[in-house]
Amino acid sequence: MKTVTVYTVPGCASCEAIKRFLAARQVPYTEKNVREDSAALAEMQARANVRIAPVTLIGDQAFFGTFDDQRPLLETALRDNDA
Numbered sequence: 854m855k856t857v858t859v860y861t862v863p864g865c866a867s868c869e870a871i872k873r874f875l876a877a878r879q880v881p882y883t884e885k886n887v888r889e890d891s892a893a894l895a896e897m898q899a900r901a902n903v904r905i906a907p908v909t910l911i912g913d914q915a916f917f918g919t920f921d922d923q924r925p926l927l928e929t930a931l932r933d934n935d936a
Contacts, residue, residue, distance in 0.1 A: 855912030855934050857882040860897040863889075868907040870920035871927070880931060 857875065859882050861868035875882050885893035887906050901908045901915035909916045909923060911930045916923045 856910075858910040859884050860887050860893060860901075860906045860908040860910075861885070862887060862906045865906060867918075867920040867923075871907050871909055871923060874920070874924065874927065878931065 857880055859871055861884055872884065887894040887897055897908050898904060900910060901917055903917050909927060911934055914930055916926050
């Protein structure tokens with residue numbers, strides 16, 4: 854299984870929704886708060902080429918945008934990740 858990383862900021866509804874989505878599917882993930890961790894922000898920018906959280910990484914695949922934007926893509930990527 855590929856590693857999953859979620860780049861978040863405090864108070865972000867989409868960030869919280871992504872974490873709930875992953876938890877409900879029992880997908881282990883690492884959360885990185887890009888507001889409090891400048892290294893995590895630089896990492897997110899380098900890997901996803903965006904400056905705004907949430908960003909979800911599954912292996913080398915980066916997904917960004919709102920939870921509603923990410924959800925169908927995450928469902929597919931997680932299904933493929935299990936195969």
